[in-house]
Amino acid sequence: MMKIVISPDSFKGSMTSMQASSAINRAVHEIIPEAETALYPMADGGEGTVEAVLRGRDGDKISCRVQDPLGRDIDAVYGWIDREKTAIIETAAASGLPLLKPGELDPETASSYGTGQLIKDAIGRGAKTILLGLGGSATVDAGTGLFQALGLKFFDHDKKEIAHIGGRLDRILSIDTSGLIPALSSIKFIVASDVTNPLLGKEGAIAVFGPQKGVKRHQLESFEEGMRQFSVIAAQTAGRDMSAEAGSGAAGGIGFLLKTFLEVEFRNGLDLIVEMLQLEKQLAGADLILTGEGRIDGQSLFGKVPVGIGRLAGKRVIPVIAFAGSIGPGVETLEQEGIQAVMPIVDGPMSLEEALQNGEALLYESAKRLMRILLIANTIEAGNKG
Structure with missing residues (x-):
């Protein structure tokens, strides 16, 4: 059974870290009902x-x-x-x-x-x-x-x-x-x-x-x-x-x-909360970590939650995928920080206001797409082993 740790930051102006965690969790269980999930909404000292x-x-x-x-x-x-x-x-x-x-x-x-x-x-x-x-x-x-x-x-x-x-x-x-x-x-x-x-x-x-x-x-x-x-x-x-x-x-x-x-x-806000939640200990046995925030780019290297989670997961060699409301320059540098992929949640042309208003629904659908991809990958792997 797959164990997935869900640990996003808030998507500022759109949803809290708890709302984001819940949206991802619903998507995971809709596509992979038997998955074991653990929710750890994160923050860096700000909202959440x-x-x-x-x-x-x-x-x-x-x-x-x-x-x-x-x-x-x-x-x-x-x-x-x-x-x-x-x-x-x-x-x-x-x-x-x-x-x-x-x-x-x-x-x-x-x-x-x-x-x-x-x-x-x-x-x-x-x-x-x-x-x-x-x-x-x-x-x-x-x-x-x-x-x-x-x-x-x-x-x-x-x-x-x-x-x-x-x-x-x-x-x-x-x-x-x-x-x-x-x-x-x-x-x-x-x-x-x-x-x-x-x-x-x-x-x-x-x-x-x-x-x-x-x-x-x-x-x-x-x-x-x-x-x-x-x-x-x-x-x-x-x-x-x-x-x-x-x-x-x-x-x-x-x-x-x-x-x-x-x-x-x-x-450092993130370090303190990771310590208080004993998050590194909670990652034991995890197969995948899902994180995210409103915008991910090269500046995310400086104290942002997804990169902090990626670095933590890297110690245990656990893959990390991050969801983002928008993706900016320098995102390719995050792979060396333990983030294997960044998934945009916006699924088509829309205004910023529309994206912010529909953040939870967009994140939910993006997480479902990711889970379907994982199912296909697992099916292919099982077929190769067979």
Whole structure:
């Protein structure tokens, strides 16, 4: 009997890693009913991190009323493992791009306050460890909103406290840390992220990630200058400058303020989740691994889930096939990373919007086609042996 491990990332804008896993699983059992499947939806610290961790651990989802990036009340969810007093929080859950409709991107206003509210709720539950996934944020506020929810205060040039900062960091003249929640100093913070960018410069939070959060080309310089000014004030307040540290540019600069005011451990998101799920151990006896994500190309070499799975499988010489919403340049380099084939899920000419809306159905049909090919290959192999 064939054992297939199903372990995709989310297909951003279309389906979660759990939805993708379920679609592939249905297809496998429709074509090969007797196949044994094991589902391990994956994430790299962004959207789907809570789902991925809780599927392999005994925990609960906690719903919390918080503010979205634009200050609107929403219900956001984080993971809670009570026996370990561990919270798993995604920046994307309260401060993420998926929470905004097309046309709502507003980098001047968007705040990470809601993520801070989730952390505060976890602290109230007695959290000893907080795993914070940085990814998919709609903000470039350098984490000021997050820390406001935890008690940090920011003052303008008139020495008045700023209630809502957003990306207008140039307004900040001073910072008061006296109101920070005392429990923060005793909590172990593990930050899961695949972003290693510094805060400033051509590889920084504004230059690289600003445009996807709504920063226009003509605004890049002013946002960068505001971020630079704020980093100087934060460094003076904390007595250390973390702006050049790897990961400080993650999630619109949230990584910077975490490193500045807390003692945090940064981990590659995929590596951390693989470790928590003991995935390498789960691969024992597998005949095939199916993974995938929205786009696969040469850049997938840098911390993306399919390549991480391919490298892991390579240690056990298990073939890996990846599904992709789109395939880009450099995909041929992935074979040396343990991925034997990349299967596009789009089955004909269609708009991006149509592809995103029908992602699950397209993935399901693509997985069925692959399973039929495997059946034919097995039939040929059995005939040759006969």
